[in-house]
Amino acid sequence: MTAPTNPSPKPKLGEEQLGLFLYQMMLIRRFEEKCGELYTKGKIKGFLHLYTGQEACAVGAIATLEDRDKIVTHYRDHGHALARGLDPNRVMAELFGKATGVSGGRGGSMHLYDVTKGFLGGYAIVAAHLPLAVGLGLASQMKKEDFVTLCFFGDGSVGEGEFHEALNMSVLWKTPTIFFCENNLYGMGVPLKESLSTEIPKLAAAYNMPAVSIDGMDVIAVHEATQKAVAHARAGNGPYFIEAMPYRYRGHSMADPELYRLKDEVEQYRKRDCIERLKTQMMKAGQLDEAKYQEISARVEQVVEESVEFSERSPQPGLETLFDYITKEPARG
DSSP states (O other): OOOOOSOOOSOOSOHHHHHHHHHHHHHHHHHHHHHHHHHHTTSSOSOOOOOTTOHHHHHHHHTTOOTTOEEEEESOOHHHHHHTTOOHHHHHHHHHTOTTSTTTTSSOTTOOOBGGGTEEEEESSTTTTHHHHHHHHHHHHHTTOOOOEEEEEEGGGGGSHHHHHHHHHHHHHTOOEEEEEEOOSEETTEEGGGTOSSOHHHHHHTTTOOEEEEETTOHHHHHHHHHHHHHHHHTTOOOEEEEEEOOOSSOSSTTOOOTTSOHHHHHHHHTTOHHHHHHHHHHHTTSOOHHHHHHHHHHHHHHHHHHHHHHHHSOOOOGGGTTTTSSSSOOOO
16 A cells, blocks of 8 residues: 655645635535435435545645646546536536436436536546546647646556556657546455555556655645646646545445445544544634634535525426437437
8 A cells, every 4th residue: 555645734825725625625525415315315316426535635636727627537526526616506406317417417426527617527437537538638739728637536447457558648648637546445345455466656657657645635735746747747748647545434335335344444534534634724823713614614504405405496307308419410300
């Protein structure tokens, strides 16, 4: 297992930026908790993979991007979508399968999408989106559009052929692609130490790609590392690899009984919680007090509840739209 490098020092970012980080992480956490509740009530159906515990990765990394930049990610994608600024109402509506969802109710939890935000999808097939990230990088070069692509994936992807093919081609073509591995220690229920014989950054280094390992439960460390990666890629120096090490508090999906790990392990990682860590740092620096924290909590709760209400009253996709988006030309009756 790789030990995270570059531990974050005391906050260097301004109070406004840190406050936004705190709000976004709290929003993602409460949104995911509510999704879990709604799933058990049958309001959300199908697969549901929660992002609780990993919020610092999405928030810290995505904050380094510009509007022109692109994101592709895996099926645990709610946090990335919210961090990129997708409307919580429309994200929740997509989970409900409603017509007002970001994918028109057709994608569900694993396939969030909003081209206006450069958010080009969650992908359900493990590692299948990594070649797309390379292709986007190639498009940026050929069209001279000067955008970078941030590609999130889990540690379970590193055993797939697409992972190695994508890294190799990205280096050969010097594409402006940031490969961001969220190593939460488990590929579904298999511990990484039982499925990989080396350390993940060494795989990237084997393709002559710069690679770092960071604490994925420290939003400041994530932000600093991704800033360097984005600057590297945007300057035309090719791809960059980040291994961030967070920990997911919930199972792989809502169907996961979590028989492969002890509750004590989860509780130990909760002591390093990204939200509590930033809250404590800001309070010690005089950038936050309890009243302000409660104000943020109330705002988050309101946003999440409004997203549920919006989804409840939104319509189902109409039967007349059944064949939409299947062919390039409109389907004919």
